[in-house]
Amino acid sequence: MPFRDLQCALYNGHPVLGTQKTYQWVPFYGAPNQCDLNCLAVGHDFYHSFGRVLDGTPCSPGAQGLCVAGRCLSAGCDGLLGSDAREDRCGRCGGANDSCLFVQRVFRDAGAFAGYWNVTLIPEGARHIRAAHRSRNHLGIAESEGGGAALAARIPRGGRWQGRGGGQGHFQGARADPSLAALMGGDGRYVLNGNWAVSPAGTYEAAGTRVIYTRATGPEETLRAAGPTSEDLLLQVLLQEPNPGIEFEFWLPRERYGPFQAQAQVLGWSPRQPQPREVDPQPLESPTVIPPRTPIPTPEPCPPCPDTRGRAHRLLHYCGSDFVFQARVLGRVRQAQETRYEVRVQLIYKNRSPLRALEYVWAPSRCPCPPLGLHRDYLLATWRLISPDGTQDRLLLPHAGYARLWSPAEDSRVRLAARHCPL
Structure with missing residues (x-):
């Protein structure tokens, strides 16, 4: 019997309210203070408060908080009731998001044919994963059996990953309902949206975490996972029409970012600023000075900079x-x-x-x-x-x-x- 039910049941068959009439009591959760022992009279339309619940009683069914001295207290990540300590995006209790990096990009490549195309690697240890798009294409995530590098090497940029259903299709082909994420195990078994089939919205297990897959009305869908992932994942897209852009983001431990960058290069990520490296030109050892025929205007001197100390x-x-x-x-x-x-x-x-x-x-x-x-x-x-x-x-x-x-x-x-x- 739940603890609150037990406390209400202690008053069963005992007269209350100043009369000799007795009632059977069950918990009532609609009262203002959820840490009062509010009990509903079975078969009647009234409830009675018997004072505070005993310390340690859950505030409400399924809630994490516990009642202590008449107050509902939740435990922080440090295990202390009433603590405000919370995990940061890196999973550290009371942290400041300084032990991980935030990866956020938009995949804009448009494939030349219909099929599964690589979007990004999601390395082991990733948290707060999110992917979203608005199109009739299908995103997919593959679980790596031998590590992200091996998986990336198996599926080069622009390569097609065929499910057991086979077939390539064309952009002019039939349209399916919008869907996000084909989850596939290392043995080639898709968990979500595989083999050119659309999976229903819901919660799926992959890489040691729960993946929540939602599809709104219209060509919009999202994929979220709290993480951390227990193995590398590969995010893919099943192109059936030109790609308008796929947003994805996740938080990654700092020590995993270097290997992630190396693996991502196999997928052909473009750098932030692809300009060639340039430095100030160095003078020649024996320069030849040729006086100009027309005077070159001298650039105006730079004004002094404002004081930025403090x-x-x-x-x-x-x-x-x-x-x-x-x-x-x-x-x-x-x-x-x-x-x-x-x-x-x-x-x-x-x-x-x-x-x-x-x-x-x-x-x-x-x-x-x-x-x-x-x-x-x-x-x-x-x-x-x-x-x-x-x-x-x-x-x-x-x-x-x-x-x-x-x-x-x-x-x-x-x-x-x-x-x-x-x-």
């Missing part, structure tokens, strides 16, 4: 930026009204999407403030800037932004600033 400035840029990291400046190119730095990322303090070892940082002026010197280490706070058409994805260092020479003291200051940012 705790308030550090807090403003740390809390409001998308990325905070230590980087060494490898190259600098001035282009029209902007400056581009090539940097090597050495230590990441904050990131809302993954950073690679080599990145470009853009400053919106040929006289950036503050200027960055070559071959020096800086603490940088940058924004992510994506063009409306999705063709450019840049790290932006705003004018008079946060760019300071790295030092152990500056490292301590920026770590302290992280504790004062609002959640």
Whole structure:
């Protein structure tokens, strides 16, 4: 018998309400205070409160909270009742999302034929997985039997993964109902949307987690999984019409991001900024000076930069930026009204999407403030800037932004600033 039912049943056959009439009692959950022992008289339309429930009584059926001294308390991830401790996106109790990286991209490739095409690897340990699209194509996830690298090698970019039903089809072929995610085991058995068939919406087990597959009215569907995954997964799309874009995201432990990038290259991911590496040109050993026939106008000197020191400035840029990291400046190119730095990322303090070892940082002026010197280490706070058409994805260092020479003291200051940012 449930604990609350037992407490109500203790009053069965006993007179209450100042009369000799007795009743049979069962729990009533519609009263304002769920930690009062509210019991409904069986066969009647009234309930009576017998005071507080005993400590340890569940607040309501199926709830995680327990009643203690008349209050409903939930346990935090630290196991303490009434604690506000919660797991972060990395699965750490009370963490600050600093032990994992957020992967978020849009797959826009349009295949040349109908069939299963690779979208991305979802490595072992991934959490908070989400994929969504609006089309009559079908997404699929394959479980890897021998690891993500082997699976990626088995299915090269643009390769077709045929189910046992076979067949290629064409974009002009028949349309199916919208569906998301073909889950397939390492033995070739699809768990969801396999063999060119549409699976019903619902919850499916894959890679040690529950995958929730939903299909709304119209050509829209989503796939979510809390994780962590116990093995690599491969996200695929069964193209039946041109691909309008598939959004996917997940959180990944930092130590798994490097191998994930290497495996993703097998699938042909494009980098964030595919420009060739450039550095400031070096002068020749014996240059030949040829005086110009017409005078070259001397560029105007750069004005002095505003003062950006102080705790308030550090807090403003740390809390409001998308990325905070230590980087060494490898190259600098001035282009029209902007400056581009090539940097090597050495230590990441904050990131809302993954950073690679080599990145470009853009400053919106040929006289950036503050200027960055070559071959020096800086603490940088940058924004992510994506063009409306999705063709450019840049790290932006705003004018008079946060760019300071790295030092152990500056490292301590920026770590302290992280504790004062609002959640």
